[in-house]
Amino acid sequence: MTLTPLTPDHLQQVVVQLTPEQLRQLVMMAQQPQRLTRATNTSELLDGWLKSKKSKQTRRSYDWDIKCFAAYHQKTLPEHARLDDLDLNLLAVEDIYDYSAYLEDLESKGEVARNTVRRRLASLMSFLRYASETGFILGNPARGLELPEKPDTVTERILTEREVLRIIDHAEGRDRLLLEFLYYTGARVGEVATLTWKSIQPNRNGLGQVTLHGKRDKMRNVVLPMSLYTDLLTTRISDSPSEAVFKSRKGEKPLKERQIRRVVDAAAKKAGIKGHVSPHWLRHCHASHAQDRKAPPHLVKDTLGHSSLDITSLYTHVKPDESSGLYLAR
Template sequence: MIGTELQIIQPERTEIAGSDAERLPTIHTTARRDDELVSVWLKSHAGGSRHTLRAYDRIGRRFIAAIEKAGTNLRRATIDDVQTALEDMRVREDGSPAAAATVNTQVAAIKALLGFAHQVGYTTFNVGPLIKLKKAPRKLAQRIMPEVEIQLLIRATADSRHPERDRALFETAYYGGLRVSELASLTWDQVISRETGEAQLAVIGKGDKDRHVLIPTEVHEHLKAIRNGAPVSALVFGIKEREINLLIKRTAKRAGVNEAASAHWFRHAHASHALDNGAPISLVSQTLGHADLKTTSVYTHAKPNESSSRYLKR
């Protein structure tokens, strides 16, 4: 498509002479507008996960809108213009301040977009390196619900509009440790019955990496109860990511637990409770699809079982 393509331009001379910039191939784009550049940028990440692409698309286009609001565009933007646009994005659409972690995600994506724009010759200067990420405070401990609250949340689905579906959804989120995107995209052909009565979930996670997760027999039975003859290609829950999180918040309010709960809180709880109950950290990491054990180890720091404070006299 014209205006959204990348081209590799070969140098006129192939012999080694002059600076590297004169003799190495360069990458250019035919994009002429900022929105076209965002489309090219997204194409360059075509191998990434659907979740990442959606986030990049949303962040990139909001940034372009903020740049336009500042009265300029990417090609003319100064560091002051970029900072003004970033400040505009620190506020949600409803006027409330965005979480620090959300802001950092946006800044990291915008730095990548600015670097890409310069790399492909769309801009003459990359202001990305001048933008610094602020370390967001980790609030993991506050997001780990006790086991009793998880069970209260699951039981509260009995009063929802779709009690059987919602119970199966919450149980799959907790016992499978699935991300909200994995819950929303789960299809029946990914639910594999095991001779033990358990179910094996063939999950497609971040970066389209697949992993296999076992869920208990009781949860499997609850899943089978909601299928109602649906084809293997059908979605198991038939509910979008945003709707899943809204459902959890409504149910949390009825259950009398933290209304800030989201699908990811089930995942946090899975990791923390499994480790507390003696599961090997390597197994928890494998179940959650973490690429590095360091990611899983944050749960051991969030709820330490030992502290030097116990050795101080009282």
């Protein structure tokens, strides 16, 4: 069948016969972007958006950030948030700015850090941009939002060696081992939360070594101080390689990132350290203290996973007895 295109005169006759409501709907349909997603609800859209992120750690962080927004909207806790009850089409600009003000209020009370505020807002902005670009929602209510200025706090996060060792001394049992592991490996909190015994093995020289899965799923091997390796092995109660190294006291489940952060902050407060100390502070301290003790810069980078892998990095572990954590005081 051949369709005859409307002439301008015919089109004008059709338009003048439309009611104001029909005309408004016609305009909205004309503005509606092509729908590029099969998602029918918010959780399906979130799953699709997260699949575009290569790093497992990034996916976990973004998933949590969106659940935090849903929880704020539903006046509940993030773990109880119902994503499918969050209708993105009903969100207005005011909802986004109210959430931004809420996070800034939490920051002013010392309950969250500025970087946490920035990340949660950036995650929400990215998700809503994805929803708009795929045609899931008509407009992007976060389009005009600007992130708070990023603070330069790296220097503030460098504790002295004495302060770090004091923090470790104010913890016992599992918590002490957790703090030591964070400091001597320079691991990220997400890397520790997913750590299983499969990743802790002796290397070819019999020294303890941990394989850490970092950003963009890149792996790196870090040699452990012998005393830390021995102490870790004494806590192992199962031969299962999939068992978590650092488990919750209430069960066999691994510690979550927020639980690890609470352990670090609680020990720092007991040690009299001012500020909201996080696991990342220990990572900064590792880098600073190791270089102060003349650890080779390339070794610090490889231990912390700062640099991308290339041909040269294949020879990094020719010296299997080294990691920058071995340069730190004990």
